[in-house]
Amino acid sequence: MNNIFRVPCAVLFFFLILAAVGCAGKVPNSLSESQMQAISHNQRGIKHAARGDNLQALVEFSEALKISRSIENSEGIVVALLNCSRVHRHAGDAKAALTAISGAIPHAPRQMPLYAEVAFEVAQVKLLSGNLNEASEWASQAVAADNSSTRGMMINLLARILFLKGNMAEAELKAQEALLINRNNGVRAEEANSLRTLGDVKAKTNRGVEAAAYYNQALEIDKVLGKSGKIVADLRALARLAESLNDSGQALEFYSRAFAASRANGDLSGASEDLTKMSLIHEKRGDIELSQRLLTERANILKNIQTQQ
Amino acid sequence: MIVEEDLRFKRLEMKIGIFVAIAIVGFLTLFFFIGADKDLFIQKYLLKFTVEKGTGYSRGMPVKLSGFRIGRVDKISLNESAMVDIEVQIDRKYQKWIKKDSVVKFVKEGLVGDNIIEISAGSRDSEVLKDGALLAFEKTMGLEELANDMADKVKPVLLEVKDIISYINNPAGDIKQSLNNIRVLSADLSSTREKVDTLLINSTQKIVKLSADSESLLKTSRDRIDSAGPILEKADRSMAVIEQKLPQLLEKALSTLEHLDKVSKNIEKITGGVAPRIPQIMNSAEDTLQGADKVVNAAKNIWPLKSHIPVPSERQIVPGDSHE
Numbered sequence: 001m002n003n004i005f006r007v008p009c010a011v012l013f014f015f016l017i018l019a020a021v022g023c024a025g026k027v028p029n030s031l032s033e034s035q036m037q038a039i040s041h042n043q044r045g046i047k048h049a050a051r052g053d054n055l056q057a058l059v060e061f062s063e064a065l066k067i068s069r070s071i072e073n074s075e076g077i078v079v080a081l082l083n084c085s086r087v088h089r090h091a092g093d094a095k096a097a098l099t100a101i102s103g104a105i106p107h108a109p110r111q112m113p114l115y116a117e118v119a120f121e122v123a124q125v126k127l128l129s130g131n132l133n134e135a136s137e138w139a140s141q142a143v144a145a146d147n148s149s150t151r152g153m154m155i156n157l158l159a160r161i162l163f164l165k166g167n168m169a170e171a172e173l174k175a176q177e178a179l180l181i182n183r184n185n186g187v188r189a190e191e192a193n194s195l196r197t198l199g200d201v202k203a204k205t206n207r208g209v210e211a212a213a214y215y216n217q218a219l220e221i222d223k224v225l226g227k228s229g230k231i232v233a234d235l236r237a238l239a240r241l242a243e244s245l246n247d248s249g250q251a252l253e254f255y256s257r258a259f260a261a262s263r264a265n266g267d268l269s270g271a272s273e274d275l276t277k278m279s280l281i282h283e284k285r286g287d288i289e290l291s292q293r294l295l296t297e298r299a300n301i302l303k304n305i306q307t308q309q
Numbered sequence: 310m311i312v313e314e315d316l317r318f319k320r321l322e323m324k325i326g327i328f329v330a331i332a333i334v335g336f337l338t339l340f341f342f343i344g345a346d347k348d349l350f351i352q353k354y355l356l357k358f359t360v361e362k363g364t365g366y367s368r369g370m371p372v373k374l375s376g377f378r379i380g381r382v383d384k385i386s387l388n389e390s391a392m393v394d395i396e397v398q399i400d401r402k403y404q405k406w407i408k409k410d411s412v413v414k415f416v417k418e419g420l421v422g423d424n425i426i427e428i429s430a431g432s433r434d435s436e437v438l439k440d441g442a443l444l445a446f447e448k449t450m451g452l453e454e455l456a457n458d459m460a461d462k463v464k465p466v467l468l469e470v471k472d473i474i475s476y477i478n479n480p481a482g483d484i485k486q487s488l489n490n491i492r493v494l495s496a497d498l499s500s501t502r503e504k505v506d507t508l509l510i511n512s513t514q515k516i517v518k519l520s521a522d523s524e525s526l527l528k529t530s531r532d533r534i535d536s537a538g539p540i541l542e543k544a545d546r547s548m549a550v551i552e553q554k555l556p557q558l559l560e561k562a563l564s565t566l567e568h569l570d571k572v573s574k575n576i577e578k579i580t581g582g583v584a585p586r587i588p589q590i591m592n593s594a595e596d597t598l599q600g601a602d603k604v605v606n607a608a609k610n611i612w613p614l615k616s617h618i619p620v621p622s623e624r625q626i627v628p629g630d631s632h633e
Contacts, residue, residue: 031620031621031623035623036621038623039621039622039623039625042625042626043625045627046625046626046627046628049627057627073623075623075624076623079623079624079625079626082626082627083625083626083627086626086627086629087627089633090633113624114624117626117629120629121629124629124633150629153629153630153631154631156631156632157631160631160632178631189630190630190631193630193631193632196632197632230632233632
């Protein structure tokens with residue numbers, strides 16, 4: 001190398017070293033070691049919950065809760081309790097879910113960003129318990145508190161509760177609002193939920209063609225997302241709609257598809273219900289033999305469920 | 310003066326005298342008999358007793374002891390207490406039997422006989438009652454009282470009998486029902502008997518058939534046993550072969566077990582050497598992992614990696630869904 005470049009190169013190299021050392025310096029971390037541990041437990045719990053291992057998920061969330069309580073970390077406590085409630089609710093244990101989420105409410109003031117999630121969870125638990133009035137109140141609070149990308153989900157829940165309460169006009173309005181927000185935010189799963197609620201409202205208000213259109217749109221999205229449970233829900237909704245329109249052929253086709261999807265997804269209980277519906281339709285059509293055959297198949301499935309238990 | 314004398318008046322005075330004498334003797338005899346009958350010529354003494362009512366008593370009424378008349382009722386009078394005092398005259402020769410513990414009763418002789426007063430004989434040690442002494446009276450039941458008493462006793466029995474009869478006659482009662490049932494049963498008995506007869510005939514036929522079947526079964530079994538003979542012979546031969554080969558097989562198995570034993574001892578030696586070091590190895594592994602974790606964490610904080618690694622969020626929430 002030429003001597004002319006040696007000095008500038010050396011100076012440049014020196015500055016590069018200085019910059020590298022400077023950048024390699026420890027970034028000030030706002031989270032403590034304990035918080036990090038709690039986060040790890042929560043992350044592991046979420047993975048277990050996604051796999052359906054609710055028991056292990058609860059163990060992890062309990063660990064996270066213990067750590068958060070030991071350092072009086074309100075946000076950590078709320079997150080852990082929220083997760084516990086959600087797992088209990090998914091398992092169908094409304095009482096345990098309510099106990100968990102009730103423990104989170106005192107730690108979640110309205111100004112806390114997590115308040116909307118807490119209110120949403122309370123609304124879901126109340127809905128599971130069949131308390132529609134309280135569910136509706138909490139869902140409204142969740143909608144009022146949330147301005148994030150999950151707002152569409154909160155409005156969807158409110159729309160669903162309003163539909164269940166029989167308030168069709170308001171439910172339709174809320175579902176339309178949610179559909180718009182979810183489309184804008186690109187939340188496809190909630191977009192499908194909005195469409196399903198709209199389909200339910202239309203079906204209930206005797207607008208069968210519109211209902212079928214909404215259900216089919218929801219079905220398309222759920223298929224893209226690969227959500228088997230939602231696909232089955234869409235197919236059953238379409239089957240019910242066909243039944244209400246006295247199109248037993250269509251109803252049988254949708255129930256048959258729902259049955260196949262449920263069975264493949266491992267939902268034997270749901271599959272047996274589909275068989276019952278199909279059996280009843282065949283009985284109405286006068287095909288008693290086929291109806292009886294379906295009932296026999298249903299009995300075999302129920303026997304399998306009992307054996308598994 | 311001619312005195313014409315009728316022969317019929319001859320010795321008239323004498324005849325009258327004899328007649329009067331006979332009349333006097335007859336009168337005296339009569340008096341004597343009546344007096345004897347009325348106990349006029351026997352020595353008597355007086356005894357008294359008091360009763361509530363004088364009904365049935367009369368003067369001259371006989372007083373008996375052991376069924377033998379010993380005296381009569383002499384006097385019946387009402388006293389100050391409105392009770393009846395009765396005095397009896399008793400032949401003194403019977404006095405020795407009537408003592409202080411003797412009891413007087415008013416009884417009837419037989420079912421339709423006269424009323425009498427009966428005195429019981431006193432005990433040997435008791436004192437003899439003197440003239441004018443008071444006898445103890447024991448009240449006995451009269452026929453009417455006996456009849457009433459009997460009626461009182463028989464009445465409940467009759468009522469019970471009446472109840473029993475009405476119970477028996479009750480058409481809805483057990484006995485009538487049972488009788489009806491028995492009647493129905495006996496009516497059905499003939500048909501039942503016919504059925505039993507049929508059943509017995511069928512049973513007999515079946516037993517005959519069964520015995521025939523059993524015979525054929527026994528014959529078949531015998532044939533099978535006969536045919537099993539060669540099979541058993543084969544099995545016998547096989548057993549002989551097994552018996553020959555078994556010692557060799559056992560030897561082989563034994564040597565395999567010995568090998569296994571050696572191998573397990575070797576494994577035990579190896580693990581015995583390694584086992585104490587396992588905790589140390591585990592500690593080292595943990596230290597190494599911690600070191601690696603620190604290195605990775607440090608690397609995460611080094612530019613330019615740190616800009617690509619997201620800062621973990623505390624809000625790790627199970628995803629929600631409005632249509633769960």
